[in-house]
Amino acid sequence: MHTPAKMTDNRAEQGSYSFPAPAADAATRRPGRTNRTQHKLFNAALAIMSVKGPSSTTVEEVALAAGVSKGTVYYNFGSKKTMVDQLLQYGAQLLADQVVHGAQDDDPRAAVRGGVLAALRYLEEHPGFARLWIAETWKGPESWSATLIEIRGQLIEAIEKMLQRLSSRYSVDSSQDIRTMSVAIFGSIFMLSMDREVHSSPRSAEESVLPVMLMIDSYIKA
Amino acid sequence: MHTPAKMTDNRAEQGSYSFPAPAADAATRRPGRTNRTQHKLFNAALAIMSVKGPSSTTVEEVALAAGVSKGTVYYNFGSKKTMVDQLLQYGAQLLADQVVHGAQDDDPRAAVRGGVLAALRYLEEHPGFARLWIAETWKGPESWSATLIEIRGQLIEAIEKMLQRLSSRYSVDSSQDIRTMSVAIFGSIFMLSMDREVHSSPRSAEESVLPVMLMIDSYIKA
């Protein structure tokens, strides 16, 4: 009797499901494997939890939406917490990838713009992920999983790296702490994403990136 | 025949307790009354919920911390939800007041700085409030109380007003949507506050205001 309960291999396969499948590396993928049930559960969990919040979402709801039984959730993830963690981990990796990918530009300013835009677009497409993450983060440090801390670090770091590149071509405001700016940018991005989804403000990613660029422009002109 | 449970008069008195007493209007206040129990509960709730989050905090914990019985919570607030709502409402009013008060300056730019600083300082002093609010907000629109929507409106509006004043003295970047900027600033402020508390980054309010001012400076130079 095989009991996975602590799976770590949760890459997507080429099935059709709402959470994005990782790009490329098709060559190395095993054809029909990589647990279909877990993906069904991921997507069901994401859909429901991003609406009701993870703590108000019951395991049964998720199981029902995924078309499996409650026991199956435990067979696959071992606990609710584990499921949420893995969901977060998966989504964050994807987001970080997007940012790095969007920031590929020779001009550092354009790179920042590209990275921020990529983040905004990702969050636009997967609003549930942002919601889920914030919900978990705001529970406070006591209840954070290692996963959560790691994720946040990745993202802030991705922003910091983009900012650091700026000084290679522009004269920057040395009085500004890069970490502080990263956090401010991070906050702007998230709040704009939330505002869009939660208050149904029809703001495009292009519009949302503008305030961030204002900040950048002051930074590099100083 | 007095039936609390739906109290609306929750003004503070000049006692010593951790949640700030509303400024001024001391003249009209009744001396020794104005529900002491509700304040004890407010403070206990704020202290605990800002650490564990409202949904993971039990009514009994709050009652215990306030030194009253569980029943007393229900006698005074009628439900857990009501208690949280009133807590939020109370704190938000105070925050909005602080922002308006901090923004009193003839120079619109200095006014923005003052307002943002005031907000940052308030959140620095009452980190629980910010945490609590975000936790509630991020539950998603379905579960929002009228209170929540109202609060958010007040705050965003306070920022918008400060931005609008800028165009009276400076030439501003007309391509920027004021609402979008407000949301971005709002996000920066909150994330900086959270970062400070949650990751114990020893950033002062003066440091935190800088990224926001960068944004403003680009805006008015455009």
Add this chain to the structure above:
Amino acid sequence: MHTPAKMTDNRAEQGSYSFPAPAADAATRRPGRTNRTQHKLFNAALAIMSVKGPSSTTVEEVALAAGVSKGTVYYNFGSKKTMVDQLLQYGAQLLADQVVHGAQDDDPRAAVRGGVLAALRYLEEHPGFARLWIAETWKGPESWSATLIEIRGQLIEAIEKMLQRLSSRYSVDSSQDIRTMSVAIFGSIFMLSMDREVHSSPRSAEESVLPVMLMIDSYIKA
């Protein structure tokens, strides 16, 4: 400090309130006394309990409807149980009086008809009482108060007496047990009353008395 809490004198006064004031003996009545508050509570309790049942009715509801505070109920009755008991006792006395009064006829058959009619009319006018009584009775012997047993005895006895008079003028079916017939009649009366109120069947007391008279007619013709 006077604490009545176990009052027994709960006769009505000449105020206007929905529970019927005892007829006659006006001469002996004390003018303005006999606790007005208790009457307000009686009527409020009867009104609410006959709709929701006594166990689902809270002391607070009754107090509210009577326009007094919860504490006042306890000051006046000592406990919820006592209040219900006294309510029952009061109503039952009135009903028994009505039956006896309605049965005043030289012809025993007409007397039965008169008694039954009187009961039906009383229950028609005070449906809450019947409901309340049954609710209490059906809780089972364990939870009966002495009051309840006494009341039932009075009523069944009143019916039995009427049946006994029949043999003085008619030849009766000696194979019938009078007690059994009384209970049967009692059941008919109650169920007809309940049916009328509870299913809003627009049956008059005159119609309802007919089945009972059929029973009587067989009894005296045998």
Add this chain to the structure above:
Amino acid sequence: MHTPAKMTDNRAEQGSYSFPAPAADAATRRPGRTNRTQHKLFNAALAIMSVKGPSSTTVEEVALAAGVSKGTVYYNFGSKKTMVDQLLQYGAQLLADQVVHGAQDDDPRAAVRGGVLAALRYLEEHPGFARLWIAETWKGPESWSATLIEIRGQLIEAIEKMLQRLSSRYSVDSSQDIRTMSVAIFGSIFMLSMDREVHSSPRSAEESVLPVMLMIDSYIKA
């Protein structure tokens, strides 16, 4: 994906348990299945509730008596109300069946007697059911479930049908409303049953049927 909590299939099997098993149709029944837990709960609930009344009976008591946990009650019935409803529905069906079965006689008068006797005997054997039903009914129309209304209809209807057959062989008293008579008979039966159990009057069903037959005899001789 099986979600009980709203079960409709609560037929009994041929096990030995205090609530009567439905007659016949043994052919179609699954051998060892047909939820044993629900039957244990039915019987425990009936036993306790008929003594203390449903509202004074706690779910925990029932669970304990049935030898399962509280959670199991909710797994099986979803709510206390549902459990009571299904209990009632089940018992009522059985009673109605008994009446119909007891009323099988070519002579309509004998059929009535048979039907009434069957009802009396059923209630004699299952006094808890009658008590439970009355307790629910007397809560008043506001709190009735559809179940309750349906049940009452079935039973009254069963009586009405027997009365209607009388006119096929006898000349009947056309001035009598059949509905009114049914209700009266219904009341007699119930009160006699209650009297027997609740006041431990050692009256046999044969004795109890007599008053009802008196009524019938007047009816058909008119």
Add this chain to the structure above:
DNA sequence: AATGAATGAGCGTTCATTCAT
């Protein structure tokens, strides 16, 4: 690999009752 059934700790809420004023 999956699941139906069961569990039990815990939570929000209710409400009869007490008591100082």
Add this chain to the structure above:
DNA sequence: AATGAATGAACGCTCATTCAT
């Protein structure tokens, strides 16, 4: 005589988790 405030025991219900099959 009356009441506002507080209490605490108890209740209905939820839900993450376990486990035999």
